Structures are given as C-alpha cells and as structure tokens.
Amino acid sequence: MAVNFRVELIWKESGDKEAASIFLTSDGRVILQGRGVSAEERDKLALPRDAELISVDRNLIRAIKDML
C-alpha cells in the first residue's frame, strides 16, 4: 500500500506575516520553500557556480528553529 502523508508547516509571527512553507515528506525529507539563486547573483555575491542553492527569507530560519 502506498502511503504518502505530507505535512506543510507554516510559521506565523505576531500580525499576519507568514514564513515560507516547510514540507515534511513521507520519505523523510524536509523541503524548504525558497527560490533559486541566479547566475547573476552568484557572480555578484561570489557564490559557488555549480552548487544547487536556494535563497530563503529569515523568517523561514526562525520557523525552522521554532517548529522543527
């Protein structure tokens, strides 16, 4: 039987500001919602060219600390 129970965690600070989602997947992974880092940003910020990088907001880091 295939079981695929997925949980989306959303952390909300006082007020209405929400952090981006954290996904807990049934295969044990934690997937974060962010955006890819462009080649231009990598050049500008001296980031690795080949690594898979995502940019996340600081609220998401607080969410990880608080929720996981």
Added chain:
Amino acid sequence: MFLRNYWYVAALDEEVRDRPLGRTILGEPVVLFRTADGALHAFEDRCPHRRLPLSMGKIVDDVLQCHYHGLRFAGSGLCVRVPGQDHIPQNARVRTYPVVARYRWIWIWMGDPALADPAQICDFHWLSDPDWGAKPSYLHVEANWQLIVDNLLDLTHLAFVHETTIGNMALVEHAAVKVQRAPNNVLVTRWIVDQPAPPTFVKVGKFTGNVDRWQIIDYTPPAFLRLDVGACPTGTGAPEGRRVGGIGMRNLNAITPETETTSHYFWGQAHDFEPHNAAMTERVFEQIKTAFLEDVAVFTAQQRMISLKPDAPQVDINADAGGIQARRIVDRLYREEQAAAAAHATAAE
C-alpha cells in the same frame, strides 16, 4: 504542568444547580453551586474547620452549609455562622474563584483573580447559537490533558482507531495536511477535493455527486479544540471560502486538567443542517460519541503505560506535527507564567 491564568470549563451548565457540585480542577478541590437568584459561586471545596469537602454539604438560606458541623459560608467565601457560638474566627473563610456561565458551560478562572477577564473566554458560540443544533456533554478521562490535545490535532489516527466508525485508510494515503502555527494558535487544515462523500454525509447532505470536504482543527491554549468539518458539492468553491449547498459541523472540545493523570473532557457536537430537529442533533451526537469512546480507550491506555514508566522513550512522526506545535506553545506559556509569578513574588517581598 498546568497553566493557571486561563478560563477553563468546570461543568455543564445543567450540572450546577442549588446543590453543591464538587470537582477537582488543576489539582485543587472546587465546589460549585447556584443561589436562588441564579448567581453562580465557586469555592475551595474544603471547610477551614475540619477540612471536610463542602460539596458534601447543602445550600441553606442561600449560603453553603458544611455537612460536618454546620458552618455556613456566604458568596464572598466568608463564614457567616458557627453553630453554638457568636464569635466567628477571622480566618474562617474559603477561597472563591471567578465563574461565568457561557455557551451552556460553566467557566472558572483558577489563577490570579485580578487577571480574570470574561472577554478572554474561548468562543464556543455554536453550542448556544439558534442557527445551529448542538448537544454538549462530559466525560471523565483517566489521562493527562495533553494526550487528549495530541489526539485531537492528529488526523491520521482516524484510519486506525476509528476504522469501523469515521475513518478509513484514505485519510493517510496521499494526504496533504497544512499546520499553521501562530504565537498562541495552531491550525491544522486538510482538504479532500472532488471525492465521493462518506455515507454519513450523503444521508444528511443528500449529495448526488462528488464533494469537496474539509477538516480544520483550531487549537487555542491551554486545551480548546474546535473542529470545523463539512462538505459541499465539488466545484462550488468551498476551498476558496464559498460554502454553499453543503453541510457543516463543529466538534467542540474543552479539556480541563483534573490532576496530572486525569482530565475533565467537555465536548459537544453542533450541526448547521436541520438545526431545530432534536432527533437529528441526537443522531449526530451519538455517531460522534461512539468515535469519542474509541479515543478515550486509547488515551487511558497510553496513560497507564506512561504512569508505569514515565521516562520511556517515544519517537515522533510527521503526523505529530500539530500536537508538537501545541506542546511548544504550552511550554512557552508555562515558562512565561512561572516567570511572571516569580517576579510578582519577588516584588511582594
């Protein structure tokens, strides 16, 4: 661990009449009663004379009379009569607690009375709203209150504990659950879109095709859980907030700690279809009650195992996400309450 500066449900409204009702709340013995004018009173349930529970006494001339030696206590908690003597000792008094009747429940404040604001009572209006049919009830449970909160915030146990009543394996297969955590609230949401309605929904909702179903669990500390469940014909816009042509129910839960290992479980079931049909209210209530008793068997058994070996390890899985977030809120509020109490004590020295 108890949070004290909160309103808790102490009793069903119908339980508190002109006879004293004894109930232990947050480890403290409390006696509740009403006087002839309908006014509610809550006292420490311990006579300051020889410590008999005052709930063994009776209401005489609108004051509470102890069963042992007949000392009488007025609404202020002060002793107003000692049989056989004129002198009333100054310390012959009992603690009183703020109490309020609302939503067919009696609410009590066990913390600092100066902080008791009835506006903070959690909203359970569905129990007394004429647009809803509703029935409140009470269960005494041999389990810690947080085990009940965990249970109510977890949707996956429905497939196993309630496999013959309200659950099936579809509830854990390919399920996507959203857990939103605010400073003092957890919201667990699950939508099941464009699927056949379960038989109980078809009966009352008269659905002829697929439906969009929702299960939304709202947790407010210390232990209030309001479950919003229902269905609408698929494609009519329920996930976007347009609930038309469907049915809605509220499963309403207020858990009051009795001791660290026992709880008062106040709950009710409300429905928005045929709200004035008492037979429908009873039928909906009985269906849910069967499932509730299945849960009670689970958390009382959990408590037995926990009491045998409190430090036995336990592991967490994804399905625990809602319960874990609720416990984190309670832990934080407990630390804050303890710190405030310590600061208050220091200032008083």
